[in-house]
Amino acid sequence: MKDSVANPILDIRDLHVHFPVGGQFLSRSKRTLHAVSGVNLALAEGECLSIVGESGCGKSTTALAVMGLQEPTSGEILFEGNSIIGENAPDRMARARIAQMVFQDPYASLNPRQTVYRSLAAPLRLHGTSAKSEIEDRVADILKKVDLRPEHATRFPHEFSGGQRQRIGIARALILDPRILMLDEPVSALDVSVRAQIINLLLDLQEDMSLSFVMISHDLGVVEHMSDRVAVMYFGQIVELGPWNAIFANPTHPYTRKLIATIPDPDTVLHPDRAVAVGKYVAPPAGYRFHPQSVNRPDVYAAPEASQLVEIGPGHVVRCQPD
């Protein structure tokens, strides 16, 4: 089922990513790992869409496919209605101005031998800004936007704290004025106090620069705080998708319920009744059943069992099997 968003800025249609596994020299047993099996997702302009799920569920692979860093097996990815993969895709230069990525570990994603200025100026030069004064202005501008000082530009990544490095990572992603920011676990490597500052910064930037976010995270507290819509992925498929309040107030798929019930949240100490409410069984819509009723681990080497997303509320869909 297509994700129903009017005039999406990004539209992922029936995305499949398969990896051949084990087919080494002279070995015959080649298997196919179904990392992403039929993902439909649309991103409205200016919204924050979060993808949650455990490690290995395909959330990062989906993001990499959007970034053009992973060739999809099949499916379409449209930006403002035009395909950005396959034959008629725009070149890398044009793609770089569509979507940029912020990574989990800011230190690993910055070149340790380049000053912040060089890291930030290189994309500008490649994209045709040649005047030195203009480059300097834009670097200073972007540093100010992420609450760093212009003089930080002359320093190297190792001279910064983790939170400052993540600010540089965000500045690097924003320097070309992309329309979409892919945030891959943007705050999970950070301490509580720094994490709060980066979350605030991302929310401010989104409003100021009218950015659209796709955020990948396993921290449901952060997801609830930042998202407009939430997609829950489980073994390569979206099992539940909906507005943030529907997902958190009325989680329906057994996996979503398990995820929400297992978050260690300090409020369960204050309101023990809430954890119990999430644990209660919710029946699938009439005529359907949930496949992993008790959340068993499916076989990643087989194509998933036939199933469909059934609408159970406005914009809130859940994956069930026809009875």
Next chain:
Amino acid sequence: MTPLLELKGLHVGIPARRKTFEIVSDVSFSIMPGEAFGLVGESGSGKSLTALSLIRLLKSPLKVTAGEILFKGDDLRGLSDRAMRKLRGERIAMIFQEPMTALNPLKTVGRQIAEMFVLHQGKSWAEALKMAVDALADVKVPAPEERVRAYPFQMSGGMRQRVMIAIALACDPDLLIADEPTTALDVTVQDEVLKLIAELCSARGTAVLLISHDLGVIANMCQRVGVMYSGRLVEERDTYDVFADPQHPYTKGLLGALPRLGSRHGAAGRQRLVDIDSLITDKSSLLEKFYFEPRHAVRDPRLRAGGPP
């Protein structure tokens, strides 16, 4: 009842020629037998060093410079290295964040568990290996008879952490120190491992000192919690009280900085979280009542002198 463990004015630091650079200052708390006590704080707050100093695992040049560590009434600081080694693992056990680095990659997990019975209880290897199977079954590793012959790399992160727990609890210690035991794990696996620790320890009456940066984990596991900030224990109370009515401004800030479930319901738009560093505005009034100052500016003499060397 006498506390199982009592810390009185613990100081940890690096002694230098003229002065000692203090990293943990004046930490005092006690743990009753069978109680779960949580230490929460951000990186660098000194929570891990506090735990390591308890079982004398501090690496040089770090040293306990002052204070008493009373375990069942005896001061551990006066113990010989030999006596300390016997105590470690037998009476006080520890599990670490990353089970892959804590386990020996060249030995089967069964052998590593059995080692505990051989070294501490004088069992024969054959007997000890049989006991290891039971120990694996206790931590709910499926098919323990086969897994006992597995090497650490053949197991998932959650399973490895279960093996660590089996090793730690092999000799029925009185106190289990768990330093960020689930930080490297997925949420659902984290939940299983935490439940396992809680279950086993309450069944055996083992006291737990749980160290975590995750307030949620601490809230769900511990009866009492100590909040550490910049090398000091700034608040130490019952868990419910800390979360319902935090007293110290840092604790308040920490709770406000946490994106908590349900906090957005009923609120208009997306709210901003509390920026702890910006709370430190009127220093003098805060300092009088609480210890609360910018975390590096005062404590790190290098930064005070103007930037790293």
